[in-house]
Amino acid sequence: MEADVRTRFSHGGVEVASIGFLLVAGDEQALAPFRDVQSTVLVDDLDGLQALLTAHGGKIVDGPNRVPTGRNATVRHAGGVVIEYVEHSA
Secondary structure (H helix, E strand, O other): OOOOOOEEEEEOOEEEEEOOOEEEEOOHHHHHHHOOOOEEEEOOOOOOHHHHHHHHOOEEEEEEEEEOOEEEEEEEOOOOOEEEEEEEOO
C-alpha cells in the first residue's frame, strides 16, 4: 500500500512528510530539537503568539522561523507542554 503524501520537504537535516499527519525522520542529532514537541498545530497567524503567551505564562523556545511551508514557532506552555505552531504560506 502506498501512502498519499500531501507534502514532503527537508528542513534542518530531517525529512518531513504529511500523510494525514506529519512524519519526521532523520538522524539523532537532526531529530534532537523535535524530541520535546508533543504536538504540531496549524494556525492562521503567528504574529499574536507572543502576546498570548505573555498573558498566560508560556514562552517561545524557538522561532518564529521560516520553514518550507511558511513559519513556525515552538512554545513551552505554563504547564510544561511543548507545542509547535505552524502558519502555512499561501
